[in-house]
Amino acid sequence: MKEPLRIALAGLGTVGTGVIRLFEANRQMIEARAGRPLKIVAVSARDRGRDRGVELSAYDWYDDMGEMAALPQVDAVVELVGGSDGPALALARKTLEAGKALVTANKAMIAHHGLSLAKTAAANGTSLKFEAAVAGGIPVVKGLREGAAANAIERIYGILNGTSNYILSAMEETGADFAQMLSDAQELGYAEADPTFDIEGVDAAHKLAILAAIAFGCRIDFDAVKTQGISDVRAADIRQAAALGYVVRLIGMADTEMQDDTCKLFQEVRPCLVAKSHPLAAVSGATNAVVTEGNFSGRLLFQGAGAGDGPTASAVVADIIDLARGERSAPFSVPVEELVEMPPADTGDRxxxxxxxxxxxxxxxxxxxxxxxxxxxxxxxxxxxxxxxxxxxxxxxxxxxxxxxxxxxxxxxxxxxxxxxxxxxxxxxxxxxxx
Amino acid sequence: MKEPLRIALAGLGTVGTGVIRLFEANRQMIEARAGRPLKIVAVSARDRGRDRGVELSAYDWYDDMGEMAALPQVDAVVELVGGSDGPALALARKTLEAGKALVTANKAMIAHHGLSLAKTAAANGTSLKFEAAVAGGIPVVKGLREGAAANAIERIYGILNGTSNYILSAMEETGADFAQMLSDAQELGYAEADPTFDIEGVDAAHKLAILAAIAFGCRIDFDAVKTQGISDVRAADIRQAAALGYVVRLIGMADTEMQDDTCKLFQEVRPCLVAKSHPLAAVSGATNAVVTEGNFSGRLLFQGAGAGDGPTASAVVADIIDLARGERSAPFSVPVEELVEMPPADTGDRxxxxxxxxxxxxxxxxxxxxxxxxxxxxxxxxxxxxxxxxxxxxxxxxxxxxxxxxxxxxxxxxxxxxxxxxxxxxxxxxxxxxx
Known part of the structure; x- marks a missing residue:
């Protein structure tokens, strides 16, 4: 019997409990695929008393999640706390500095601190994995970093926020205005009480910055993403777009351009008109879809649930299985020291x-x-x-x-x-x- | 500088020359992603004299491709010869028996001999890789085996043959009959002079059998795939389907069922009616698309070019990069000795x-x-x-x-x-x- 991979789980919200449910449901299968036992040994969350509908008694509980990074009986920490800074970042740093692998679903943290965390991982000879940070259950980080690895990526773009896509496609179906559909989405649980990050494109920008860094081998630059949300899109715009043969989608798009002899990075999240014949036009509801255009692969489309406890847990555990198999690709596809600094492209000539x-x-x-x-x-x-x-x-x-x-x-x-x-x-x- | 991965390339048709062109175009990038140099050291094909539009002088030429498997300066052999048996199979066996990795785009060979080749690979401690054998440039083998690794797969299905899909969607657009659209497809190069394998579902069945083995961890069983082609589909059927809200697509579908206390495997390639709201209904032309439904991921869709020199070369080189990185997942997702024998499901009760x-x-x-x-x-x-x-x-x-x-x-x-x-x-x- 091979040595188990021993896991500490920080954060027991919907995704964290989803990971525990996944282990309960699929343990035999995932261990067969991983080639060794996978064992959650420690958990931590804010409120120990809360009933989460999963049995936690088999795991050691830590009130201070930072402690888990130092435990000798832990090989990898799964961070599902959220927030770009604060406790999540502190835990991530501690984990990597201790030479342990980090798996995270935290797009904000990777968008803001991915480069520094990748450096810390490399310096300590360990792995940083964040499949779940981009497009939930869709294995697009792996698809891009490994599946399309043979290609120079010409463009990467897609529908990266399920809430916005739900609202836009509901506006399309009903003819109703943005405010009405946002409030419906909130009632149905597709939008949060404070929907700013989703509808103003910030969440999509986090994901786009991560994808762009992988696609183009550049240092992640979230601050350079030009972002425009969907709150100004009216029912009339969607009607006009339809009359012209288009639908409206919030699209995150990145490519590179040579400007003044320098390779520059274009990153933008904006509502766009998408021709009805384009595969992204058929993507409706709270779905994510990513298109990569490679110089040999041509256009590849990856589509699925961009959020939710099940899909996100699926991506988290895929990373854990990769760790157990000893898979060690660089977080952003090339070694961190080879990531290129790419200044933001001037968009005037586009x-x-x-x-x-x-x-x-x-x-x-x-x-x-x-x-x-x-x-x-x-x-x-x-x-x-x-x-x-x-x-x-x-x-x-x-x-x-x-x-x-x-x-x-x-x-x-x-x-x-x-x-x-x-x-x-x-x-x-x-x-x-x-x- | 790390040791290069040294590659022998057997077969210099469109895909083989595509691989050489890819190396020429993307060498720096793929080596950065692979983490070490990638070097084609030997090539073999039937006709040395033919002009293939690529420079071959840098590689040692072998008239007998079988010789390449034994060369001490070769780490991996790329088999692009084709045919389920004969020289391709002989080369594959020789390569694996010599403890060298095999990369192949040969779906017929894997569908017929995948299990025995996987055993040979395991017995000799080496790798068998066939991303290019399923759905051309779409990284669906990796997507299923690694991206969706955390899931029990409930169903896997899709459009697995570009020629058939081209013909069916052309019939849909033009209202013309099968024979006319087949002949158009042949003129345009989307169908071969003898189109039997494509239009009768054999090619799709090869791919389906491979996907099913990975998805369900079972021994590949191509002979059990129930296959019905598209040659009996008439323009009138497509018209009736449209009136009812459907399109017609050739669908390969696999799932498992408990019957008489035994897990049985259902595998079928048939023209099906697909609701216009389903993502596969929007897939037209010579495109492939695969849907996996996992118990946590939900529905994932992978779409792209299912054939062609560029996309297929992209998949072949993705496998080569994986080899160079030392990625060593089992060909059919679990170790070959753990693959289960699954008898064909009785379809009467479905x-x-x-x-x-x-x-x-x-x-x-x-x-x-x-x-x-x-x-x-x-x-x-x-x-x-x-x-x-x-x-x-x-x-x-x-x-x-x-x-x-x-x-x-x-x-x-x-x-x-x-x-x-x-x-x-x-x-x-x-x-x-x-x-």
Whole structure:
């Protein structure tokens, strides 16, 4: 009988108890696949008394989770506490410094401190694993780092936040507005009481920064992710997009560009128009989906549940099985000292088609003013819709799609219009995902 | 500098030259990810003189590829010769017996001899890898064996043959019949001159048998795969399916069932009706897509190019990188001696809804005859369409969808009708994919 892999589990929320349930349900199978016994030996959480619906008596309890990192009978610590800093980060550092492997589902911590944690892991000859930090149960970290390892990745993009996707696809189905669908999502448990991280794209940006670092072998740079949420998307935008053959999705997208002889990193989370023929257009509800475009593999799509206790536990335990097998790939695909510093790309020259929506007062000359600004900024209009003239004095919606052109032209057009009294609300800009 | 992994490459067709082009294009990157140099040291193919558009002078040439397995300067052999037996199998055995790792894209060989090759690999302490044998560039072997390793797999199914999917989706788009679309596919290079393996489901069955063995930890059993091709699917079937909210796809499906206290294996490749809301319905053209349903992960979808030199080379080199990293998972997810013998499941009790299409002479009483057979076999009809009465004396098409019921009832109904003079062609039966 081979030596067991001995695990300490910090955090017994839904994911932590999910991991315990998974061990109970699938133990025999996962040990056969791991090639050795897997043993939870220690657990820690804030409240020992709470009933979590799982039996904990077989595990040593620690009130101070930091203690577990130092236990000689622990080989690996699973951090499911959450939060980018604070106790989670302290535990992660302690664990790696003690030469023990760390498995985490903590996307915020990896997005902010992934590079320093990877350095600590390398310096102490141990492993840092975070499959569950990106897209829940979808094995996309492994898919990218190992499955697509032979490829230069040209782009990586996808639907990285289930809450936003749930809201956008519910808006699409019902025709209702954002506020209504957010409140429905909150009632149904798809959105939290404070939904900011989800609907403003922060959660997606955490995941995107992690994927970009793996895909391009660069130092993770969460702060450089340009982020725009979905709270300004209206039912009317989704209607206009549909009329033009598109759906609206919150897309995280990363690629690299040579600018001034330097390889620069583009990272953006934004609501985008996605052609109905694109595989991501069919992704609805609280689902995640990631597309990688490799120079040999072509387009690969990974899709599944991006959150939830079962899927996330599945990813956590996949990492544990990898540890037990002795699999030791670098956290960000190449050794940490080889990760390249990539400055953020200047987006002004990026070519693309854009959806623009203006809310304007219904009076003569408004259309002339908008189209003149487009002309002066050298933005070429492909199609334009003024939504059905409403009652007198009410706002009117003008939506347009541009021909392909540089982003800076669109920005320039918006600057030209920024002082205009005709606009009754800030315009909404959404890129059109290029096929 | 670490020791290089030294590779011999057997077979220089499109995939073999694709591997060489990949090494040329991505060498620096793949070596960084592999953590050591990767070096092709020897190559072999049938015709040395042929111009393959790649430079081969840097590699030692062997007329007899079997020799390469014995070379002391070779660590791993990449077999891209093809064919389930013959030279490919001889090379594979020689390689593993020499304690060298084998990487292969040969689905027929793995489907027929995977178990014996895995035993040889284990006995000689070396690795057998075949990511490229299933679904081309999609890392689904790894996704299943490692990414979903924490799960009991409940079902695995998907679109496993690009040629068939190209033909079926072209029939859907154009309304044309099978023969026309096959001939188009042949002209466009999506189907071979002899398309039997693709359109009769044999190629998909090879891949399904491999996936099932990994998913369920059982001994691979290609001969037990029940296979039905797409050549009997007519434009009218696709039209009827569409009217009912379905598309037609060639689906490979495997699961397990307890029957008589024994875990039995169900494996089937058949054209199926797939609800338009199912992710596989959106998969069109020469694409592959695999769905795994795990007890914790839920439904995962892996999609991409199932064939082609670039994608297949991408999968081959991913395996090579794994070898270089020292990754050593068991070929079929658990050690070969733990693989279970699973007898084929009896399908009679399986519950499902079924599409049935009859071609009948247009005369009174035919419908009564068919519906009486359904009643006598206890098949409950959910909907029935008799396609628009054609000119006198011409055949008429009767299509129906049954309510959920056991497969044996449908078989019984067909038996009752088998002698009927009203039927002018064998009926077509397609299961409806359960969501």
């Amino acid at each position: 070519l693309g088609r854009t959806y623009l929506r203006f809310t304007v007062t219904d009076r003569p000359g408004v259309m002339a003013e908008i189209t003149a600004a487009m002309r002066d900024a050298d933005v070429s209009i492909e199609s334009l819709i003024q939504e059905g003239r409403s009652r007198e004095g009410r706002d009117v919606l003008v939506a347009m799609v541009t021909h392909e052109g540089p982003e800076r032209s669109v920005e320039q057009a918006l600057r030209l219009l920024s002082g205009s009294e005709s606009l009754t609300a800030p315009p909404l800009v959404m890129p059109i995902l290029q096929d | 519950l499902g809804r079924t599409y049935l299409r009859f071609t009948v002479t247009d005369r009174p009483g035919v419908m009564a005859e068919i519906t009486a057979a359904m009643r006598d076999a206890d098949v409950s009809i959910e909907s029935l369409i008799q396609e628009g009465r054609s000119r006198e004396g011409r055949d008429v098409l009767v299509a129906m969808v049954t309510h959920e019921g056991p497969e044996r009832s449908v078989e019984q109904a067909l038996r009752l009708l088998s002698g009927s003079e009203s039927l002018t062609a064998p009926p077509l039966v397609m299961p409806i994919l359960q969501d």
